[in-house]
Amino acid sequence: MSHNTRTLAGFLSALRYDDLPEAVISRCEALFLDWLGCALASKGMHPIPLFERYARLMGPADGRSQILANGERSSAYFAALVNGASSHMLEQDDVHNGAVLHAGAVVFPAVVAAAQDLGKSGKELILAAVAGYEAGIRIGEFLGRSHYRIYNTTATVGTLAAAVAVGKLLGFNQGQFIHLLGSAGTQASGLWQFLRDAADTKQLHIAKAAADGLLAAYLTAEGLTAAQNILEGEQGMAVAMSRDADPDCLVDGLGSRWTLAETSFKFHASCRHTHPAADALLSLMQREGLSHEQIAAVTARVHQGAIDLLKWEAPQNPYQAKFSMGAVLGLVAVHGQAGVAEFAQQAYSDPRVVDFGRKVRMRLDAEVDGAYPKRWLGRVEVVTVDGRHLLGAIDDAKGDPGNSLSRQELEDKFRRLVAFSGAVGADQAGALIERAWRLREALAVDPLV
């Protein structure tokens, strides 16, 4: 038996809603809204309908849990599965930089499906989600960077995060949480190999993490026993899947450090390596009152990773545009934002955006490169049409904990996401926003669409 696992399980079991700081509760409501927008934005996008058909084939024709992309009912397992696939589809969901874990994408599909199945309240949902984030982020940090090099942490660790959230909803005691970690951990899987083929596997990973986590929790509630030291044991996760595991991470700051509040919201819909420069450019343009026509040249001073990844100089589709520094800076300069709708439409076809993109260069910057990956500094040099040389700089990319999104920005992002897919109309979007901000007051997690 691992002391750390016992301590973590004890914390999860003892955690009460009244223990949560107000900032954690309200951040959880914001994360819920942000997740909901991401999941709804996937409506109709390949491969989500494949998962919907699978749920229809294998699941019950009705059920207490809801599939968000099509509004159908199913059992909790299939709602978690399909909504898991949906959550990460547009890659607009939250991320914890240290754990490299998209916790919301796995925790919310599982815990919302289970809350609907079990008739739990908004407060119970929040408490359970917080437990899932706190366990998942710490386990992700525990497995370290060597794990992430081969494994999709949101798939592997995500299974445990989802399991813990559902286990908390089920009111598990310390012993049950230890069994739960065992049953979830032995199911952890998800290899990065698919990235080389741009295959659909990321959706399978997230779907399965949410659903397998929920399965582990329901079976543990029935009495299934499991390994008592799945994290640190001699044939456990760290030995099998990591070379730099740090056991201290598992219990770091339990009860005082709230990792859920350390998560980043994604603001721009592009590759994350473009965000600091985009934010620095926006900041400079606002400060100087510049329009895109007044700019003659932009040099984004970046870290090496950005130069390696952002290869597209003349993108021809939304995917390429998200990996093009020119297209991203063109969108924020011309349209003021680079959201999912802008990438679907203007990023490679709007002549003003394309023209602006041609004025953009990248250059390796020693300060920016040295700070990465701990900090993502944004630095842009701008030459104006009238010959001025200006510098834009931000030290926290928009959405990071030090520069988080305002409620208004989160609402705008949500409205853009659901409008993009047409999943819900503007009125219903407003109602869902209202529900999210009052999640703690909800007596039940009623169907969302």
Add this chain to the structure above:
Amino acid sequence: MSHNTRTLAGFLSALRYDDLPEAVISRCEALFLDWLGCALASKGMHPIPLFERYARLMGPADGRSQILANGERSSAYFAALVNGASSHMLEQDDVHNGAVLHAGAVVFPAVVAAAQDLGKSGKELILAAVAGYEAGIRIGEFLGRSHYRIYNTTATVGTLAAAVAVGKLLGFNQGQFIHLLGSAGTQASGLWQFLRDAADTKQLHIAKAAADGLLAAYLTAEGLTAAQNILEGEQGMAVAMSRDADPDCLVDGLGSRWTLAETSFKFHASCRHTHPAADALLSLMQREGLSHEQIAAVTARVHQGAIDLLKWEAPQNPYQAKFSMGAVLGLVAVHGQAGVAEFAQQAYSDPRVVDFGRKVRMRLDAEVDGAYPKRWLGRVEVVTVDGRHLLGAIDDAKGDPGNSLSRQELEDKFRRLVAFSGAVGADQAGALIERAWRLREALAVDPLV
């Protein structure tokens, strides 16, 4: 793209029923019968009812596939899940020594559930099962012994074996098989950590392998794409999960070597390390016409692994008795067999068995130890009451390919297994045996119980 993966997928796609040698077809029917007995024998045993309740909670109230332990109908996914849990419960199912894979425990739950769902024939079922065995055993050999040290191969590789079997039933082409291996391989999981706690995880492993493999196949049929080189790629299974992977194994003897025919049936219900000595003792007693009362002392000459594992000199329950050389030799000497029923009843309570067990010693034997693990030689020295010194020897343990079970022995084993749990009566057992021997003639895989 891996040449081996492409070759393997091409073989799987091109394989036709008419390509199968008669010996492979009839062996597959025997493996089907043996699997069915193992699954039915699990009825009512913890943790099988937990999986049944989960299927009832999450699955449809009816469906075209059948859960064997309780006779209920569900969708193919849940039938594969629960029957997977059942298949390995008594550890009486077939095994491939080289791959350390219990192929039947994962292939049959998945392929029977899918055949019932899709209305496939007995011939189609046999062809699909053969494909699952041939792929799974080769992938198990590919991942090697280093994989097995940490991972339960029947869980990890089992996911791919089950997937391939269902993919064959669905008529996949080469490209679909490559996607299928990708989607199954990225779900592969299952750590041995639980063994230290004697936890229920083995049932979870086998259940999930069968069900996840089926899920991968159905989603691939819908069009889900996946990694093209999940086995050998830089972020694939071998890099993540093995240190001695041998790519040649993946395509070894495709079309000429039939690994399905290399599988071993389990005859005695005890730890496999007792089998050679038990067979040697039985052989000697039959040869000499000895009864247990005529034997004064037995020395089992064994390999070191047997001495390490078989610690129980005075077992107090069925589990301990299975790991007691004295109890096992006592059962075969007194009762002529050491099946599930004998372990549940006589192994530790029948005074004749207990007395006989006290006469048994183990001794390390250089020849036996040197041949292990390639060959499991059985050697026993017997001293009779009237003072004779006799030697019993077998070179292939009963059930191994060189000493396989006869039809009559397989039928007897099946009858003992189903009688043990009371899953079906004697008449129905006879009808099921008849169905298995005529599986190739079945127009559909109708409900089995």
